[in-house]
Amino acid sequence: MRLLLVEDDDHVAAALSAVLSRHGFEVRHARNGEEALQALVPDPAAFGVVLLDLGLPDQDGYEVCGKIRKRTSTPVIMVTARADVRSRIHGLNLGADDYVVKPYDTGELLARIHAVSRRSVQEEAAPASDHEVLLGDVVIDLPTRQVTVEGAAVQLTRKEFDLLALLAQRPGVVFRREQIISEVWRTSWEGTGRTLEVHVASLRSKLRMPALIETVRGVGYRLVAPAA
Structure with a gap:
């Protein structure tokens, strides 16, 4: 798999590239946001995953993530020292698929890379549903993956939509955290629990x-259908 590593610190990038290469990844290193965006110009789908640092010299990593998401659906993992929940939510709202806080365990990062890559492949292969779900003023259009509230479109990330659609299958029924993680993130890895909490907060x-x-x-969580 080809990875795009966006990291302005050459020493950090070299060390991480060496580790990733030993695990079979082909790494392209971009030192700033503009280099990262240019790397996607020839073929936006050329990379399996983008590892994106937020502290870039030319533009904020959040801005870069937003631009990447407009060009491609390639999974983006934000890798940053910003550990507060507000930063996590902001990153996921912009379209990041995962968020890893520095310093991190290399094994954890590798697991997350494999997880988001696996989810991306499964989503592309999954057949589309053929109906919409009505929850008071909320309309969830499953075929088009669009959500509206009182007629106004709401922009959700892929995982936010998948989470909402899962809960909407059976309003009032409690979905266990383990079940949600298994069905939405396609993994049983315990580290995904915090990501679930952030996605729920973002949806609300x-x-x-x-x-x-x-x-x-x-x-776990359940969807409470609004009173008629």
């Missing part, structure tokens, strides 16, 4: 309906 914010997704403490 974007839909402007905090009560729509209820946390069942110690179990």
Whole structure:
């Protein structure tokens, strides 16, 4: 698999590239946002995963992520020292598929690379559903993967939509955290739990309906259909 590593620190990039190469990855190193975007010009689908540092010299990594997402659906993993929840949510809202905080364990990073790559392949192969789900003012169009609230379109990331669509299959039914992680992220890896919490928080914010997704403490989440 080809990886695009966007990292301004040459020493960090060299060390990580060496590790990735030993595990069978072909790495292209971009030192800033412009180099990263130019690397996608010939073929936006040339890379299996983009590893994106946020502290770039020419432009903020969040801005780069937004531009990448407009050009390609290639999975993006943000790799950064920004550990606060607000930064995680902002990154995922911009279209990042995962978020890894420095310093990280190399084995963890490799697992996340394989996970987002596997999910991407499975999503491309998955057949489209053929109906829409109505939840009060919320309309979830499964074939087009579009969501509207009171007629206004809401922009969701791929995983946010998958999570909402899963919960909407059975409103009122509690989905265990393990089940959600298995069905939406296609993995049983425990490290995905925090990512689930961030995606739920982001959905509540974007839909402007905090009560729509209820946390069942110690179990998981359920979708509470609005009263008619």
